[in-house]
Amino acid sequence: MTFRIYILFLFGLANTLGLAFTSSQLSWAENIKANCPTPALERFLHHQVKQGENLENIAQAYNLKPESIIAMNPNLQNSKLAIGSKILIPPYNGIVVEVPRGQTWQQLGAQYKVRTDVLFELNGCQSPGNLAFIPVVNGKPHRPTIAKSGDTRNQTMQMGSYPLSTPAKLALPYGWQINPADNEVFFHSGIDLLANQGTNVQAIAPGTVVLAQAQGSYGNLVIINHNGSLQSRYAHLDSINVKVGQQVQAGDLLGVVGTTGAPNLKQPHLHFEVRSRSSLGWVAKDPKTYLTK
Numbered sequence: 001m002t003f004r005i006y007i008l009f010l011f012g013l014a015n016t017l018g019l020a021f022t023s024s025q026l027s028w029a030e031n032i033k034a035n036c037p038t039p040a041l042e043r044f045l046h047h048q049v050k051q052g053e054n055l056e057n058i059a060q061a062y063n064l065k066p067e068s069i070i071a072m073n074p075n076l077q078n079s080k081l082a083i084g085s086k087i088l089i090p091p092y093n094g095i096v097v098e099v100p101r102g103q104t105w106q107q108l109g110a111q112y113k114v115r116t117d118v119l120f121e122l123n124g125c126q127s128p129g130n131l132a133f134i135p136v137v138n139g140k141p142h143r144p145t146i147a148k149s150g151d152t153r154n155q156t157m158q159m160g161s162y163p164l165s166t167p168a169k170l171a172l173p174y175g176w177q178i179n180p181a182d183n184e185v186f187f188h189s190g191i192d193l194l195a196n197q198g199t200n201v202q203a204i205a206p207g208t209v210v211l212a213q214a215q216g217s218y219g220n221l222v223i224i225n226h227n228g229s230l231q232s233r234y235a236h237l238d239s240i241n242v243k244v245g246q247q248v249q250a251g252d253l254l255g256v257v258g259t260t261g262a263p264n265l266k267q268p269h270l271h272f273e274v275r276s277r278s279s280l281g282w283v284a285k286d287p288k289t290y291l292t293k
């Protein structure tokens, strides 16, 4: 793995140097970007599971560690590979992380103990976006450490209720998804629950409202902090019924379902997220595991 990164780095370096001699039309930054290897995040493949295949032999076929495949397919962990199912194959051993706003490659490199130039090259030779591919350097993916406060997952599972007043159909699950419109792979940081416009949206657990306003593609968004180490987020709301600083209990009305912002689905739905505090910021988790029904 280290060797492969090294090769990639040399390749990129050669490109960069070669370009310095061949083109004077584009700016230095444009040159670098235009001649950068395709970003790792755009080089994921889909593998359809065939008879006789398992995690180990698929990983072997792609020269990857099984953990790298599990990291990209969080739903695999507890289930066997079903024949015909599709799994995402990363181009290298590594993990995908959400990048807190304003973080630099230098900071991310220090955090994950990966060379800054390697991160830069692998991620398209540009400033960090919302997501970054972090290659594995010393065997194990170096996950950010979760703030210590006991097993936060169990805490919330005990108190987690449902974010809607009535059980709803799961329209889009958490994790890597393929957009049927353009076949592009994207990371869905929450779950989409289909519900009629105006359906009550309620807090899944006691906590404090830390945001209650329109927020870009989320539309009208409510964020609740629970115990300081977990957050729940409720997006695309039609209207908001709570204020920042307000204490809420499980089941309290936060607002109603709407279509504000830039939802992935056209039909009214609740985009619901659970995030856990890490040294890199609030990391999206699979909300399904935090809900009791």
Ligand SMILES: [Zn+2]
Pocket: 172, 188, 190, 191, 192, 264, 271, 272
């Ligand atoms: Zn969504």
